[in-house]
Amino acid sequence: MVSSQRRGGRRPGATDTRESILAAAREAFTRAGYRPATIRGIAAAAGVDPALVMHFFGNKETLFREAMMLPVEPDAVLSRALATSPDRAGEVIAATFLEIWDSAAHRDSLLGLVRASVTEQAASDMFRATILDGIEHALTEFGVSQPRLRGTLIASQLMGLAMARYILALEPLASAPRPDVAAAVAPTLQRYISGDITRESPRD
Amino acid sequence: MVSSQRRGGRRPGATDTRESILAAAREAFTRAGYRPATIRGIAAAAGVDPALVMHFFGNKETLFREAMMLPVEPDAVLSRALATSPDRAGEVIAATFLEIWDSAAHRDSLLGLVRASVTEQAASDMFRATILDGIEHALTEFGVSQPRLRGTLIASQLMGLAMARYILALEPLASAPRPDVAAAVAPTLQRYISGDITRESPRD
DNA sequence: CCACTTATTCAACGCTTGTAGAATTCAACG
DNA sequence: CGTTGAATTCTACAAGCGTTGAATAAGTGG
Numbered sequence: 224m225v226s227s228q229r230r231g232g233r234r235p236g237a238t239d240t241r242e243s244i245l246a247a248a249r250e251a252f253t254r255a256g257y258r259p260a261t262i263r264g265i266a267a268a269a270g271v272d273p274a275l276v277m278h279f280f281g282n283k284e285t286l287f288r289e290a291m292m293l294p295v296e297p298d299a300v301l302s303r304a305l306a307t308s309p310d311r312a313g314e315v316i317a318a319t320f321l322e323i324w325d326s327a328a329h330r331d332s333l334l335g336l337v338r339a340s341v342t343e344q345a346a347s348d349m350f351r352a353t354i355l356d357g358i359e360h361a362l363t364e365f366g367v368s369q370p371r372l373r374g375t376l377i378a379s380q381l382m383g384l385a386m387a388r389y390i391l392a393l394e395p396l397a398s399a400p401r402p403d404v405a406a407a408v409a410p411t412l413q414r415y416i417s418g419d420i421t422r423e424s425p426r427d
Numbered sequence: 428m429v430s431s432q433r434r435g436g437r438r439p440g441a442t443d444t445r446e447s448i449l450a451a452a453r454e455a456f457t458r459a460g461y462r463p464a465t466i467r468g469i470a471a472a473a474g475v476d477p478a479l480v481m482h483f484f485g486n487k488e489t490l491f492r493e494a495m496m497l498p499v500e501p502d503a504v505l506s507r508a509l510a511t512s513p514d515r516a517g518e519v520i521a522a523t524f525l526e527i528w529d530s531a532a533h534r535d536s537l538l539g540l541v542r543a544s545v546t547e548q549a550a551s552d553m554f555r556a557t558i559l560d561g562i563e564h565a566l567t568e569f570g571v572s573q574p575r576l577r578g579t580l581i582a583s584q585l586m587g588l589a590m591a592r593y594i595l596a597l598e599p600l601a602s603a604p605r606p607d608v609a610a611a612v613a614p615t616l617q618r619y620i621s622g623d624i625t626r627e628s629p630r631d
Numbered sequence: 632c633c634a635c636t637t638a639t640t641c642a643a644c645g646c647t648t649g650t651a652g653a654a655t656t657c658a659a660c661g
Numbered sequence: 662c663g664t665t666g667a668a669t670t671c672t673a674c675a676a677g678c679g680t681t682g683a684a685t686a687a688g689t690g691g
Contacts, residue, residue, distance in 0.1 A: 231640035232686025238638065256546045259462040262679065272640050277680065279638090340595060341545045342460045347595055355597055375591050375600035376611055383587020387579050391544060391551055393559055396579035406626040407580055411615045420611040437657035437668040444668075466649065476670050481650065483668095 241279050244269045248290040253335035257287060257343045291335055291346060295323055298357030305365045305416075313413025317405040320381055324389055325401060337385055354378065367416060376415040384408060445483050448473045452494035457539035461491060461547045495539055495550065502561030509569045509620075517617025521609040524585055528593055529605060541589055558582065571620065580619040588612060 247268035251260035262283055266273040280286040304315035323329050339346035355378055362370035387393045388404065396404065414420070451472035455464035466487055470477040484490040508519035527533050543550035559582055566574035591597045592608065600608065618624070 229640080229686080231638095231684060233638040233688070235687065238688090240638075256460065256462070258460070259546070261677080263677080273679085274641080274681080275639060283679070338545050341542050341590070342463070350595060351597065372599050372603065372611075375597040378597060379587035379591035379600065379612075380584055380615070381587070382590050383583040383585070386545070386586050386590070387583035391554060393555065393579040393582060395576050396583065399576070402626055407576075407619075407624040408583075410618065410622075411584070414614060415611075418614075422606060422610040434655070434670060437655085439657065442658095442668070465647080467647080478650085478652095478671080479669055487649070 240269070240271060240275070244271060244276055244279060244286075245290050248286050249331045249335060252287060252290055252339060253331045256338050257346075262286070287339075287343075287346075291332065291339065291349070295329060296357065297354050298361050301358055301361035302364060305361060309365065309417065310413070312416050313409040313411070314405065316377075316381075316412050317409040318401075320384070321401045321405055324385060330389070333385070334389060337382065337390065362416070369420070373415050373420065376420065377412060380408065380411050380415065444473070444475060444479070448475060448480055448483060448490075449494050452490050453535050453539060456491060456494055456543060457535045460542050461550075466490070491543075491547075491550075495536065495543065495553070500561065501558050502565050505562055505565035506568060509565060513569065513621065514617070516620050517613040517615070518609065520581075520585075520616050521613045522605070524588070525605045525609055528589060534593075537589070538593065541586065541594065566620070573624070577619050577624065580624065581616060584612065584615050584619065 244265065247265045248260070251265045251268065254260075262276050263273045265286075266276050269276075276286065280289060300319050301312075301316065304312040304319065307315060324333060336346060336350065340350045341347075355374060358374040358377060359370050362374055367373060384404075388396050448469065451469045452464070455469045455472065458464075466480050467477045469490075470480050473480075480490065484493060504523050505516075505520065508516040508523065511519060528537060540550060540554065544554045545551075559578060562578040562581060563574050566578055571577060588608075592600050
């Protein structure tokens, strides 16, 4: 026997290792956050040597940034919702938001982004830069007043919903059917978009 | 000179060290989260040897639990709001919530609780056990329908508000005057308390 | 078929972490 | 005033961390 014991050297066949490292990283950052997730653990999950992670990404922070790239464009979603029917935008946004989160495809990335936004400066900045600016841009385009304030209010309800339903898994919100949740939250979003949000006018 | 160089041994005077360790721990867990916060760092911030932290608290997790004890009783706050005037409970809750968060006294503890709830199982459980159960209890007491679902909806908006205004500091929400923010959010809370939250009735 | 680049592992480094044990000093109480 | 117990520090350890450098194997282009 020459070598059923291999010690270094390239593997035969195609090379999808980089992708599986990214997947493992996404999963790890998702579950634990930045610091607790370890390169060694990620490498192990990907069935690979830790040094290979360094080879591909250089250092932990770069790996984090690449793993956490935002998988959806909130700007486009919001614009489409507003274009379709401005007085039902709340419903559409709620439904779309839940649809994206409920789909296993994007879930890990989104979970990680929220989790990391809370503790990691880099992720927090990324949130502001992509999500919030996207929301504001869409609102401005449709001429709503105080787009930035309304944008942050929308973000507050959506982030809170994500935390309650997906991160903390508060029951019964966590396992309620998607349309029920959408119905409960839609009026809130609609008011933040086009309703009255100032003082001295408690009429909704 | 016998000993301006002291190496171990009790310090003269009163002993408030335990408290200052707790304060430093609260601050550290608050800013960073569980894992990134280190016993050595906490000890240094408290001007004390790391081993003294162990002496008082035994291990890191116990220190975490003791440092993060919830500083307010949501049950009482909600009950009082509902008792005063059920159809203005939303306003009262929003105002009280912002008042507590804006006060520097509770801020660190609350920040830490939210930050840790996202990553730490123990904190997440504590959240469910104290906050959510408190909300549900108050709602049940006043005979609202679906108290648990409404409770989670309320929690979702309040947590989202905390994240947006205090953790991510999204402008202009972060520096808007307290009454303005309260006015913007109050109707949402009011609807979650006493409004219609089911499907097939989009009227608010 | 040879040179080059790329993928991969191994072994090791310097550092930081949580924690344990022994030693020292003070306070409290009889 | 002597004894006991609590407060405090020092030193040390084993484990885990991110990262590095060299070695090896496979693909790729001339």
